[in-house]
Amino acid sequence: MQTSVPAMTEKKVPVSAFMLRMAESITSTARSLSEDDAQAFLDRMLGARRIYVAGAGRSGFVAKAFAMRLMHLGFDAYVVGETVTPSFTRDDTLVAFSGSGETTSIVDICEIAKGIGGTVCLVTSSPSSRIATIADCVVTMGDLTGYYAKEKTPFEVRQITGQYRSVTTSFAPLGTLFETQAMVFSDAIISAIMEAKKADIADMKGRLSNVL
Amino acid sequence: MQTSVPAMTEKKVPVSAFMLRMAESITSTARSLSEDDAQAFLDRMLGARRIYVAGAGRSGFVAKAFAMRLMHLGFDAYVVGETVTPSFTRDDTLVAFSGSGETTSIVDICEIAKGIGGTVCLVTSSPSSRIATIADCVVTMGDLTGYYAKEKTPFEVRQITGQYRSVTTSFAPLGTLFETQAMVFSDAIISAIMEAKKADIADMKGRLSNVL
Amino acid sequence: MQTSVPAMTEKKVPVSAFMLRMAESITSTARSLSEDDAQAFLDRMLGARRIYVAGAGRSGFVAKAFAMRLMHLGFDAYVVGETVTPSFTRDDTLVAFSGSGETTSIVDICEIAKGIGGTVCLVTSSPSSRIATIADCVVTMGDLTGYYAKEKTPFEVRQITGQYRSVTTSFAPLGTLFETQAMVFSDAIISAIMEAKKADIADMKGRLSNVL
Amino acid sequence: MQTSVPAMTEKKVPVSAFMLRMAESITSTARSLSEDDAQAFLDRMLGARRIYVAGAGRSGFVAKAFAMRLMHLGFDAYVVGETVTPSFTRDDTLVAFSGSGETTSIVDICEIAKGIGGTVCLVTSSPSSRIATIADCVVTMGDLTGYYAKEKTPFEVRQITGQYRSVTTSFAPLGTLFETQAMVFSDAIISAIMEAKKADIADMKGRLSNVL
Numbered sequence: 001m002q003t004s005v006p007a008m009t010e011k012k013v014p015v016s017a018f019m020l021r022m023a024e025s026i027t028s029t030a031r032s033l034s035e036d037d038a039q040a041f042l043d044r045m046l047g048a049r050r051i052y053v054a055g056a057g058r059s060g061f062v063a064k065a066f067a068m069r070l071m072h073l074g075f076d077a078y079v080v081g082e083t084v085t086p087s088f089t090r091d092d093t094l095v096a097f098s099g100s101g102e103t104t105s106i107v108d109i110c111e112i113a114k115g116i117g118g119t120v121c122l123v124t125s126s127p128s129s130r131i132a133t134i135a136d137c138v139v140t141m142g143d144l145t146g147y148y149a150k151e152k153t154p155f156e157v158r159q160i161t162g163q164y165r166s167v168t169t170s171f172a173p174l175g176t177l178f179e180t181q182a183m184v185f186s187d188a189i190i191s192a193i194m195e196a197k198k199a200d201i202a203d204m205k206g207r208l209s210n211v212l
Numbered sequence: 213m214q215t216s217v218p219a220m221t222e223k224k225v226p227v228s229a230f231m232l233r234m235a236e237s238i239t240s241t242a243r244s245l246s247e248d249d250a251q252a253f254l255d256r257m258l259g260a261r262r263i264y265v266a267g268a269g270r271s272g273f274v275a276k277a278f279a280m281r282l283m284h285l286g287f288d289a290y291v292v293g294e295t296v297t298p299s300f301t302r303d304d305t306l307v308a309f310s311g312s313g314e315t316t317s318i319v320d321i322c323e324i325a326k327g328i329g330g331t332v333c334l335v336t337s338s339p340s341s342r343i344a345t346i347a348d349c350v351v352t353m354g355d356l357t358g359y360y361a362k363e364k365t366p367f368e369v370r371q372i373t374g375q376y377r378s379v380t381t382s383f384a385p386l387g388t389l390f391e392t393q394a395m396v397f398s399d400a401i402i403s404a405i406m407e408a409k410k411a412d413i414a415d416m417k418g419r420l421s422n423v424l
Numbered sequence: 425m426q427t428s429v430p431a432m433t434e435k436k437v438p439v440s441a442f443m444l445r446m447a448e449s450i451t452s453t454a455r456s457l458s459e460d461d462a463q464a465f466l467d468r469m470l471g472a473r474r475i476y477v478a479g480a481g482r483s484g485f486v487a488k489a490f491a492m493r494l495m496h497l498g499f500d501a502y503v504v505g506e507t508v509t510p511s512f513t514r515d516d517t518l519v520a521f522s523g524s525g526e527t528t529s530i531v532d533i534c535e536i537a538k539g540i541g542g543t544v545c546l547v548t549s550s551p552s553s554r555i556a557t558i559a560d561c562v563v564t565m566g567d568l569t570g571y572y573a574k575e576k577t578p579f580e581v582r583q584i585t586g587q588y589r590s591v592t593t594s595f596a597p598l599g600t601l602f603e604t605q606a607m608v609f610s611d612a613i614i615s616a617i618m619e620a621k622k623a624d625i626a627d628m629k630g631r632l633s634n635v636l
Numbered sequence: 637m638q639t640s641v642p643a644m645t646e647k648k649v650p651v652s653a654f655m656l657r658m659a660e661s662i663t664s665t666a667r668s669l670s671e672d673d674a675q676a677f678l679d680r681m682l683g684a685r686r687i688y689v690a691g692a693g694r695s696g697f698v699a700k701a702f703a704m705r706l707m708h709l710g711f712d713a714y715v716v717g718e719t720v721t722p723s724f725t726r727d728d729t730l731v732a733f734s735g736s737g738e739t740t741s742i743v744d745i746c747e748i749a750k751g752i753g754g755t756v757c758l759v760t761s762s763p764s765s766r767i768a769t770i771a772d773c774v775v776t777m778g779d780l781t782g783y784y785a786k787e788k789t790p791f792e793v794r795q796i797t798g799q800y801r802s803v804t805t806s807f808a809p810l811g812t813l814f815e816t817q818a819m820v821f822s823d824a825i826i827s828a829i830m831e832a833k834k835a836d837i838a839d840m841k842g843r844l845s846n847v848l
Contacts, residue, residue, distance in 0.1 A: 015674035015815035018824035019666035023659045030655035038651035046681070057845060058704055061697035064295045065801070068694055069427075071296045072810070080423050081505070083291045084278045084283045087422045094423070096231050104532060109423045136263070145743055164361070170830035173837055174844070176823050179701070183819065187812050188654035195649055201809055208810070209693060210299045210328070211264070211306070211321045225619055227462035230612035231454035235447045242443035250439035251425035265638070269633060272483035277603070280482055285596070324740075335540055382618035383703060385625055386496070386632070388611050391489070395607065399600050400442035407437055413597055420598065421481060476847070488719045495720045504847050507700045508707045510734045511846045518847070533847050540846070634723045634752070635688070635716050635730070635745045 013170075021171050022133050022180060029142050029181045037139045038185075042192050044121050045070075049091040054080040054109050055097035058179045063097045066186040072204040073193060080109055091116030097186075098122065099141075099178035100148050101129020110134060123185060125178045141181040145172050225382075233383050234378045234392060237255050240414050241354050249351045254404050256333050256349050257282075260305040266292040267309035270391045275309045277397040284403060284416045292321055302329030310334065311353075311390035313341020313374075314359050322346060324407075337390045337399060353393035437594075445595050446604060453566050453605045461563045462609075466616050468545050468561050469494075472517040478504040478533050479521035482603045487521045490610040496628045497617060504533055514541030521610075522546065523565075524572050524604035527555020534558060535550035547554045547609060569596050649775040649806075658816060665778050665817045673775045674821075678828050680757050680773050681706075684729040690716040690745050691733035694815045699733045708840040709829060716745055726753030733822075734758065735777075735814035736784050737765020746770060759821060761814045763847050777817035781808050 045051065051070055054062035063079065070077035078085040080094075088094065094113040098106045101124045110120050110131050122135040124142040132138045143149055172180070193199065258262065263282055267275035275291065282289035290297040292306075299307065306325040310318045313336045321344050322332050334347040337355040344350045355361055383394070405411065470476065475494055487503065494501035502509040504518075512518065518537040522530045525548045534544050546559040549567040556562045567573055579611050596604070601604035617623065681687065686704055691699035699715065706713035714721040716730075724730065730749040734742045737760045746756050746767050758771040761779040768774045779785055806818070829835065 013828065014671050015678065015821070015824045016666040016669045016671060019662060019820050020826040021670065022820045022823065023662040023666060023679050026655060026659040026662065030652040033652045035650050035652060042651065054423075054842065056700045061701050065288075065694045065697045068295050069809075069812075071298060076823065077296050079295045082294050082296070083280050084289050084294070084296075086283060086419050086422055104536075105529060108528060108532065112423050137814060146689050164646065168836070170827040173705075173826065173830065173840060176705075176826075180816075180819060180823065183816060184655050184658045185651070187658065187808065188651045190809065190812075191654040191806040193650065194809065199806070204809060207298050207402075209297055211266075211324050225616065226459050227466065227609070227612045227616050228454040228457045230615040231450060231457065231608050234608045234611065235450040235454060238443060238447040238450065239542065242440040242447060242523040245440045245443065246442060247438050255440065263564045269487045273489045277482045277485045279598075281600075284660065301765060316748075317488060319740060382623070384611065385493075385618065385628060388493075388614075392604075392607060392611065395604060396443050397439070398438045399596065399604065401443040401595065402600075403594040404437065404439050406597065411594070416597060417544065460637075492719050495722060497814075501720050503719045504845075506718050506720070508706050508713050508718070508720075509845055510707060510843050536847050631722050633721055635717075635748050 020169055022177075024175055025144050025172070026181065028144060029184075033185070034140065035137050037102065037137070038189070039129045040137050041121055041123075041139050042189055042196070044093060044119060045075075045095075045189060045193060046196055048075070048119070050076040050078065050092045051095070052078045052080055052085070052088055052092060052113075054094060054106055056103045056106055057095040059099060059103075059128040059182065062179055062183045062186065063095070063102070064132050065120060065183060066097075066190070068096065069187070069190045073190070073197070073199055074203070074207070088113055088116055088118055093119040093121060094121070095121045096131055096135070097124075097182050098131055099125045099175045099182075101126040107131055110132045123182050125181075139185065141178055141185065143178070144175050149177060220353050221407060230383055234389075237356050237384070237389055238393065241396075244354050245397070246352065249349070250350050250401070251336075253333055254401055256331060256409070257287075257307075257405060258408055260287070260331070260392050262288040262290065262304045263301055264290045264297070264304060264306045264325075265309070266306060266318055266362055268315045268318055270387060271309040271311060271315075274391055274395045274398065275307070277308075277395060278307065278402070279324050281399070281402045283412055284407070284419045285402070285420070286415070300325055300328055301331055305331040305333065307335070308343055308347070309336075309394050310341070310343055311337045311387045311394075313338040313343040319343055325342075343382045346420060351397065353390055353397065355390070356415065357389045358392060359387060359389065442595055446601075449568050449596070449601055450605065450608050452568060453608075456566050456573055457609070458564065461561070462613070464561050465545055465547075465563050466613055466620070467519060468543060469499075469519075469613060469617060470620055472499070472543070474500040474502065474516045476502045476504055476509070476512055476516060476518045476537075477521070478530055480527045480530055482599060483521040483523060483527075483606065486505055486607045486610065487519070489607060490519065490521075490614070491612045493611070495616070496631045497621070497623055498627070500629070512537055512540055512542055517543040517545060519545045519547070520555055520559070520607050521548075522553070522555055523549045523551040523599045523606075525555040531555055547606050549605075563609065565602055565609065567602070569601050571599060571601065642697055650707065654807055658813075659779050661808070661813055662817065662820050665820075666676075668778050669821070670776065673773075676773050676824070677759075677775050678764055678825055678832070680729060680755060681711075681825060681829060681833055684711070684755070686712040686714065686728045686770070688714045688716055688721070688724055688749075689733070690728045690742055692739045692742055694811060695733040695803075696737060698815055698819045698822065699731070701819060702731065702733075702826070705823070705826045708843045709826070709835055710839070710843070715848060724749055724752055724754055727757040730756060731757045731759070732767055732771070733760075733818050733819075734765070734767055735761045735811045737762040737767040743767055759818050761817075773824065775821065776812060777814055777821065779814075780815045785810060
């Protein structure tokens with residue numbers, strides 16, 4: 001059924017090539033990051049009473065990873081939907097991770113949080129999305145693979161080296177690029193918080209889960 | 213392969229029959245509950261600084277349901293393994309739910325908690341189990357279906373009415389009975405805490421998750 | 425601030441009294457259960473290709489407990505929101521647990537499932553709720569504490585014995601009664617499935633999680 | 637209490653500087669990756685009947701992100717500890733994510749999986765760890781920040797530019813570097829699987845969760 005393709009035209013892509021490509025994407029994201037937006041986000045974190053995080057699918061795992069580190073730093077951090085998360089109040093801050101900014105469940109959560117009078121921060125690849133329009137603070141990650149682009153602007157195909165068919169085809173499928181960017185960005189915020197609070201790494205270690 | 217069985221000898225068991233049987237089991241459990249153990253457990257909860265809960269499988273869901281209600285009551289409650297759970301200290305109390313008292317991961321957690329110098333409370337059907345021997349406080353639920361019995365004492369088959377083949381065969385498979393007993397017991401503790409603290413139900417409602 | 429109350433007028437309620445009260449409530453629920461609705465629900469389970477469960481808060485734990493047992497019985501069961509849950513199709517069945525039948529996130533999930541063309545079953549205490557109106561199959565648990573009643577019909581206060589101030593005040597706060605009823609009902613369905621499929625308990629044990 | 641430090645000697649580190657530093661670390665990791673180990677890992681995934689993942693804390697989120705993508709690709713993937721995860725068999729493959737390779741709960745899970753006769757793959761920063769010694773396949777991420785080093789070899793401090801006090805101090809605290817490396821590596825494996833199976837991105841989209 002599948003027509004035979006001359007093996008020579010395709011060379012197997014080494015696993016590391018995809019990693020290098022991701023490193024390049026993160027470099028590109030870091031260079032195009034609005035430092036004003038990032039500092040505004042940082043200030044919201046430093047000034048927050050309690051920080052709630054939310055995200056769907058893999059973005060939800062990034063949100064949880066961020067919340068865990070905030071807890072290590074001594075913040076009152078909560079994950080929307082986990083067991084001991086108390087009710088959200090007007091004095092609280094919600095950080096939503098959504099590449100599209102349109103995920104139904106996350107839009108609902110953000111609208112409820114705004115309705116209560118709280119603060120909403122968004123990490124996204126879609127600065128014109130529904131959540132972006134209601135958020136108090138938006139940080140945009142570049143949509144380098146074009147996954148979230150409304151206009152489906154074709155991503156400028158750029159191969160790592162000429163010898164591989166195309167790393168692009170299988171690189172960072174679906175929301176992978178956003179999720180990795182969001183993780184690296186939120187960990188950079190953790191580092192910036194540590195700088196700002198001159199956080200003691202020994203104190204952080206002391207808060208690490210120790211019963212599992 | 214299966215020999216034909218005269219249909220008349222078996223009559224379909226109505227769903228409600230299994231529910232009635234569970235109600236009977238809970239009644240039996242409540243009547244045989246050591247009120248001294250229950251009060252000791254209650255006192256541990258009322259005196260706790262922070263309460264951590266742990267359980268595997270369905271017992272873990274019962275543990276989480278308990279932790280959520282404790283949070284509604286204003287306690288600092290945490291689930292071992294969830295995102296924002298901080299490190300356990302000698303001033304903290306762990307409540308383990310384990311029918312067998314031998315589940316590897318829960319034994320480990322209890323041993324670590326004891327090693328740190330904290331308090332361990334156990335809800336179980338196995339008062340001679342490994343966890344029971346190290347716990348500061350043990351509440352025993354009857355092992356009415358014999359699931360946890362080492363000696364495999366045959367459960368005295370008792371049918372709800374004579375017309376059904378046997379409700380016993382399919383009633384409360386595996387750890388179901390323990391899990392339900394543990395849920396009803398832990399909710400009774402919640403009620404007893406409300407009595408002791410004259411908890412205001414309006415305050416509890418105010419802590420209910422409101423962003424989902 | 426608190427006026428002194430003569431101690432004699434109130435006698436401490438034993439923990440077991442709350443458990444007995446729950447057993448009574450379950451008995452009452454079982455007796456008022458519509459066996460037709462229960463059998464219709466059972467038939468939906470037996471005929472389902474894949475079963476998805478959903479619930480918020482403590483109802484979510486009941487939903488998960490049900491899904492775990494379905495998996496033990498060999499069903500393809502999934503929890504909405506967990507990691508490996510695949511996309512829902514028109515051939516799939518969603519079981520929602522919602523006392524109010526109005527929880528925003530669960531309403532959304534049910535509407536999406538119906539929109540896809542799938543089957544929706546609801547376990548609730550609110551047979552006139554939004555989800556109930558779109559569900560293919562509804563099983564109603566009595567709202568004995570009046571928590572979900574729109575008209576706030578006062579629950580007929582019924583004390584276990586005359587000697588306690590009132591077990592009612594602190595009995596089954598918030599959605600506790602529904603959650604326990606739903607757990608006992610769904611476990612009764614598990615038993616009924618075992619009867620219908622003549623499930624082998626050894627096979628079930630063989631599917632129990634063995635790496636934790 | 638804190639002695640005044642001349643502000644001029646320290647210049648605030650921009651958030652993007654930490655992201656650039658992470659991109660550099662990933663580049664370094666990719667360049668030092670053993671392509672033989674990576675291909676061996678890839679072959680284990682391609683040949684696996686069912687893939688179970690496990691990880692504690694933030695490594696657990698990376699594990700779940702990997703499992704979710706495997707599911708999108710049509711694999712039978714499970715997360716140890718989630719609701720519908722069936723028992724592990726000798727024909728199954730466990731992928732453990734553990735920077736230290738010594739996390740108690742993950743060691744236990746790996747030992748049980750080996751005891752059952754299954755296959756264990758490890759992604760780690762500690763190739764001489766307990767899990768590494770029993771695993772069938774080990775992929776090592778460089779321990780660039782020295783967090784897992786037994787000998788606590790001081791990490792060669794390398795600043796992004798000379799103008800910042802030191803990005804090192806607050807860069808990638810605790811296991812952050814491993815977690816990010818592991819996420820980028822496991823996503824590279826996903827891409828490599830897509831190449832190997834010529835996966836259709838439309839099929840993957842069709843498996844995305846659609847009820848949340």
